[in-house]
Amino acid sequence: MTAQISPDSVWVLGAHMNRFARYADRDLIDLASESAMSALADGEVTVDDVDVLACGALFQASGAVGQRIQKQIGQTGVPVYNVANACATGATAIRTVIMAIKSGEAQIGLAVGAEQMGKMGLLGGGATKKEKKVFEPSGRYGAVTGVDGHLGTETMPGVFAQAGMAYAHDHDGVGFEQFARVAYKNHLHSTLNPLAQYQKEFSMDEIMESPMMSYPNTLLMCCPTGDGAAAVVLVSGERLASMPAHVRKRAVKVSASVLTSDPFTEDCQVQPDVNTLTRNAASQAYEAAGVGPEDLDLVELHDCFATAELIHYDNLRLCSPGGAGAFIDSGGPFRDGTTPVNVSGGLISKGHPIGATGVANVYEITTHLRGEAGDRQVEGATVGLAHVIGLASACGVHILEKAAA
Amino acid sequence: MATARVPLVDYLVLEPEPHLVANECTNCGARFFDRRNACARCGSTDFKPVPVAGAGELRAFTIVHRAAPGIPVPFVSAIVKTDDGTWVRSNVVNCDPTPEAVELGMRVRLTTHPIGTDDDGTEAVAFGYEPA
Ligand SMILES: [Zn+2]
Numbered sequence: 001m002t003a004q005i006s007p008d009s010v011w012v013l014g015a016h017m018n019r020f021a022r023y024a025d026r027d028l029i030d031l032a033s034e035s036a037m038s039a040l041a042d043g044e045v046t047v048d049d050v051d052v053l054a055c056g057a058l059f060q061a062s063g064a065v066g067q068r069i070q071k072q073i074g075q076t077g078v079p080v081y082n083v084a085n086a087c088a089t090g091a092t093a094i095r096t097v098i099m100a101i102k103s104g105e106a107q108i109g110l111a112v113g114a115e116q117m118g119k120m121g122l123l124g125g126g127a128t129k130k131e132k133k134v135f136e137p138s139g140r141y142g143a144v145t146g147v148d149g150h151l152g153t154e155t156m157p158g159v160f161a162q163a164g165m166a167y168a169h170d171h172d173g174v175g176f177e178q179f180a181r182v183a184y185k186n187h188l189h190s191t192l193n194p195l196a197q198y199q200k201e202f203s204m205d206e207i208m209e210s211p212m213m214s215y216p217n218t219l220l221m222c223c224p225t226g227d228g229a230a231a232v233v234l235v236s237g238e239r240l241a242s243m244p245a246h247v248r249k250r251a252v253k254v255s256a257s258v259l260t261s262d263p264f265t266e267d268c269q270v271q272p273d274v275n276t277l278t279r280n281a282a283s284q285a286y287e288a289a290g291v292g293p294e295d296l297d298l299v300e301l302h303d304c305f306a307t308a309e310l311i312h313y314d315n316l317r318l319c320s321p322g323g324a325g326a327f328i329d330s331g332g333p334f335r336d337g338t339t340p341v342n343v344s345g346g347l348i349s350k351g352h353p354i355g356a357t358g359v360a361n362v363y364e365i366t367t368h369l370r371g372e373a374g375d376r377q378v379e380g381a382t383v384g385l386a387h388v389i390g391l392a393s394a395c396g397v398h399i400l401e402k403a404a405a
Numbered sequence: 406m407a408t409a410r411v412p413l414v415d416y417l418v419l420e421p422e423p424h425l426v427a428n429e430c431t432n433c434g435a436r437f438f439d440r441r442n443a444c445a446r447c448g449s450t451d452f453k454p455v456p457v458a459g460a461g462e463l464r465a466f467t468i469v470h471r472a473a474p475g476i477p478v479p480f481v482s483a484i485v486k487t488d489d490g491t492w493v494r495s496n497v498v499n500c501d502p503t504p505e506a507v508e509l510g511m512r513v514r515l516t517t518h519p520i521g522t523d524d525d526g527t528e529a530v531a532f533g534y535e536p537a
Contacts, residue, residue: 125473133524135411140439142415149476150413150520150531152494153469158482161467166484169464169509176504214482215468215504264446269437270494271465271484 009237014043017230020351047074051106056089086390090358115353164307173325190345197351255289461487498533
């Protein structure tokens with residue numbers, strides 16, 4: 001299955017990510033600018049060709065990062081959108097550029113995602129007031145002090161652990177071992193990816209016996225914090241059609257670009273519902289692209305924690321309904337399985353510099369569809385899906401297709 | 406002199422018997438523990454307070470071993486669905502914080518416990534769920 005260039009289509013023209021790591025010697029703007037310039041060079045265009053720039057850097061969302069990148073790569077005066085959407089920030093930047101191109105306002109756009117987190121440690125939870133001298137109700141729940149730890153957990157490993165355990169409650173064949181196997185797979189995959197923050201294989205025992213963060217998520221089942229940037233250059237089909245053959249050949253079609261938020265569900269006020277909006281995004285994306293889950297040659301999905309990856313097998317319809325446990329046990333999402341998932345190592349091992357994540361997974365799919373993924377290449381890949389989710393919530397799904405020869 | 410007591414959150418009512426109170430949308434029946442400007446499901450702006458059943462089922466849990474400073478670990482964070490269909494987030498208490506002791510689907514009931522005292526001597530009371 002390969003795609004033809006129609007004038008109203010949108011394509012990835014250039015893509016880049018740097019290795020996710022902890023960079024003491026470079027700042028956020030260095031990382032983002034390096035990726036932006038590399039993506040432009042990869043697409044054989046210059047900053048003067050860019051009609052629109054969208055930028056996502058979650059922890060500096062009010063810091064005009066897009067304009068600060070321009071100071072390094074070219075102040076051309078084009079519109080800049082600085083976007084923030086939790087862990088879906090990078091996907092939101094890409095979608096912003098795609099909408100600008102689809103509207104006809106832009107022919108070529110640049111989307112950049114970047115984050116510098118260093119060793120932030122545990123995210124979520126404990127964002128409580130200093131212990132009060134006097135108990136006085138405040139806020140919409142009339143709380144007299146912080147509720148984290150008293151009324152459940154607000155930590156990310158815990159919130160996503162509960163999402164996985166809710167799935168385990170409703171479906172057979174899902175437990176600690178299945179969640180651990182997800183992490184085993186992603187650590188194994190990362191050994192082939194030189195851009196991954198960690199590139200080390202761990203045994204099932206090592207994973208299950210590593211320090212418990214929030215049962216069933218052990219330390220090796222949680223993504224690390226880190227630094228990184230990724231960028232993609234997008235182009236309209238109309239403009240791409242006039243570009244040289246060798247450029248057209250490496251372009252990758254965006255067959256679907258979808259962003260959803262979480263619709264009301266009965267339990268959504270006490271636990272973030274990460275399922276319904278992902279299911280909705282997947283359905284919309286499959287319909288827009290005219291492909292089904294069985295057509296996918298590879299998937300990069302949002303495995304912030306092992307428990308999250310497992311439930312998204314079902315949400316993205318990569319397995320039979322309720323069959324996520326059997327899917328991982330059968331080897332389906334491994335590199336050599338029926339639907340390889342997170343061959344990059346995923347967030348768990350490749351890393352999760354938040355703003356960069358949703359751009360990096362589009363880079364990953366693009367690289368495989370071009371046949372340029374080196375040792376980790378999924379042979380003959382022609383269709384791939386990139387998924388991210390940010391709590392609160394936002395879900396981005398992009399389906400990409402290889403260009404017709 | 407008796408110790409003054411306040412609930413940790415305003416949807417916990419301590420007297421005469423401890424129970425939770427939800428804001429129920431009079432149009433569609435959706436329940437919220439916080440103040441809503443309009444119903445997130447149907448958009449109605451009319452709510453009435455309703456008592457929430459104390460008994461329910463443990464629908465999801467996690468045993469938290471790493472938390473922010475000052476929060477004692479391990480503890481069991483829980484998602485409970487009460488017998489009247491209301492979803493609640495709290496802790497499982499009076500139960501070993503181990504995967505062997507905590508069971509998905511187990512029956513639980515509301516209970517309360519003090520969590521601290523302020524400089525005026527007022528005690529804050531939280532709720533949790535214990536195995537029933
Ligand atoms: Zn309503």
